[in-house]
Amino acid sequence: MSRKIPWIEKYRPRKLSEVVNQEEAKKALLDWINSWEKGKPSRKAVMLVGSPGTGKTTLAYALANEKGYEVLELNASDVRTGERIRQIIGGSMKMGSLFGFRGRIILFDEVDGLNVREDRGGLAAIVELIRESTWPIIMTANNPWDPKFRELRDEAEVIQLKPLRENDILTILRRICNNEGIKCEEDALKLIAEASGGDVRAAINDLQAAAEGKKVLTKDDVTVTERAHQxxxxxxxxxxxxxxxxxxxxxxxxxxxxxxxxxxxxxxxxxxxxxxxxxxxxxxxxxxxxxxxxxxxxxxxxxxxxxxxxxxxxxxxxxxxxxxxxxxxxxxxxxxxxxxxLMAKTKEIRQLRDALINRLRVELHVSSSEVSLYYIPLLRLMATSDTFKKKLLERLMKIMGYSLESVEKTLGVGGVNTSGEGEGDQRKSPKRPGG
Ligand SMILES: Nc1ncnc2c1ncn2[C@@H]1O[C@H](COP(=O)(O)OP(=O)(O)OP(=O)(O)O)[C@@H](O)[C@H]1O
The missing domain is CATH 1.20.272 (Zinc Finger, Delta Prime; domain 3)
Incomplete structure (x- = not known):
């Protein structure tokens, strides 16, 4: 019989794309590592901040994996002795390439878990490590807002992770059920997701406890423990x-x-x-x-x-x-x-609008706020004008891949007929420079 693998390890995302709903954090991480690769690190270190089980460690490893870095993990005792830190600071840059890695990422998991009194000088050692390091450094922390971590925070770009929503957790749980070939009732998964309070690790552990070895998982199989974070x-x-x-x-x-x-x-x-x-x-x-x-x-x-x-x-x-x-x-x-x-209700239309703004921002070389302040109202006006509406709506549908209804919703105009007959006399259209 095979040894039981904890599902949190078995299903730990290996790629950034598999990490659910942390898009902003992913982007910030990628921008940061790219700046290293261009030889001009924006900051030497980043600090991934978020509540337990939201994917901080996972993100660090997925980034390293995807970009071909070897992860060198440090912990509190390394800091205490200082030995390993010195090795790393003084360590040769060539080591990484030996095994086909592009380089190393130093990972300091849970820096806020450092007992500052016990590890006196520990924080200073990390700050020094950051300043001297020739490798990118990722720190993770649940709650680094205590003033004693201030210097550390100042050294790093703080990247905030979001607690995962119930729906995100459901997605993760469903994927696991499919993979394990277990028929999991939606109610059962909901119960687990609800109780997890945004902690994916807790949810996956609860799922494994309830479902492993079963063919079907029902609500009755699930006993979720009350958690403090619940x-x-x-x-x-x-x-x-x-x-x-x-x-x-x-x-x-x-x-x-x-x-x-x-x-x-x-x-x-x-x-x-x-x-x-x-x-x-x-x-x-x-x-x-x-x-x-x-x-x-x-x-x-x-x-x-x-x-x-x-x-x-x-x-x-x-x-x-x-x-x-x-x-x-x-x-x-x-x-x-x-x-x-309201935000939930208008989510879809806000997403469409954001995508349009983003597109226009790039095309027009202006800021997003300028687009929404000046160009969107202009488009809205055009969309209500007989002269422009047909061509405008059709173009937007084509460029953005939206349906007519979506274009109208995005611009906040309704019931516009684009069937075309007798409308939008193009001959009268004033010529616009640059089309
Ligand atoms: N956003 C996510 N998408 C997919 N899986 C996730 C995500 N976040 C966490 N997980 C799963 O939960 C497990 C725990 O995540 P991870 O160790 O990254 O949490 P963490 O934020 O570092 O938590 P802690 O602060 O407790 O160490 C992972 O093994 C992974 O399977």
Whole structure:
């Protein structure tokens, strides 16, 4: 009998394309490694940041595999002794090419797990390694926002991974079921995906525990254990709104699955209803939430990631500790944010629009914001003009491969007839330079 292979290893993506739903991170990683290959590294190191089981380590290996690099993994004890680090810094560049590798990538998994007190000097050693290294360095971290990691963050390009959505996890689980030849009921997979809280590793482990050796997996076979990170947004908000102390409110930000980008619209939508009885409470909570947004803007602009704790505290404790906080029922009634609902509804059309903007941006050599500010309204106008609409819509359909309906939706015009008869008298079209 063959030895049991953990499915998380068996199904670990080997190629970037197999890593699900981390497109932005993949692009940032590729840009970075390309800059190394051109001899001008944008940064010596990147730091992949994301909650457990979102694919940080997997991404690092998939990148190396795809680009032909050998991975040299470092851990805390290497840092403690410093020996291996010195070897690597001092190590010869020729080593890599011996086995047909293009070079090496140094991987430092879970740098935030370094016990700074115990590994005194450890962080400094990594910073030094980054500065001196002739190899690209990838670090991974769950939560590197503690000020003690600041120097390390400053040395690296921080690449944020997203927690995986239930649908992404379902896709991964279905693929495994197919591969293993197990008929997995959709309900069973949903149960596992739900419980995973965005942690693919947990989901795959649960699936293996429930399904291995079976021909069919039903809902009854699945026993998912409660996990700390199984805090969904309702529970997070409930905790924040009920918090009486700073630490209590802030504690949600330490949950591995805490997703601040998602939290924001949830808080925004629920403050007015939860604090409905006190105008001061609503006002304070909104003030603090908007301040957190200002801090976020600053982080995005200047990459001052050490401001992150302030942002998180403002959006949690800032919402909890307000003047005249009204008494809340034991379970506050919380609602799903309108913005997320709307975004989901308009997702398809936003994607079409983004693709069009991107295309025009490249063709016209202008920025995306210029395209959406000036060119899209112009196209919309043209699409409602008898003279231009037929030709314009047809061209857009051809260039973008969209259906007529999609083109109309993208431009926000409806019911336009492109059948052509008697319309769009081309003779009257003014000549445009360059077509
Ligand atoms: N985005 C993804 N697409 C496909 N599989 C994934 C993805 N993320 C994680 N996995 C699966 O989950 C397992 C764990 O992922 P990985 O070790 O990369 O997580 P991690 O983010 O490094 O987590 P940790 O911080 O706990 O180390 C992988 O073996 C892989 O099978």
């Amino acid at each position: 805090f969904d947004m309702f529970k997070v908000l409930d905790k924040v709104f009920h918090a009486r102390r700073f630490d209590e409110a802030r504690s949600v930000t330490f949950l591995p699955s805490f997703d601040w980008e998602n939290y924001y619209p949830w808080a925004l939508d629920n403050i007015p209803s939860v604090y409905a009885k006190s105008i001061e409470a609503v006002s304070d909570a909104f003030d603090n939430l908007s301040l957190s947004d200002v801090v976020k803007g600053r982080i995005t602009k200047t990459q001052e990631w050490e401001l992150m704790p302030y942002m998180l505290e403002l959006m949690t404790a800032g919402v909890a500790l307000v003047r005249n906080k009204p008494p809340l029922p034991r379970f506050a009634r919380l609602s799903f944010p309108e913005r997320i609902r």
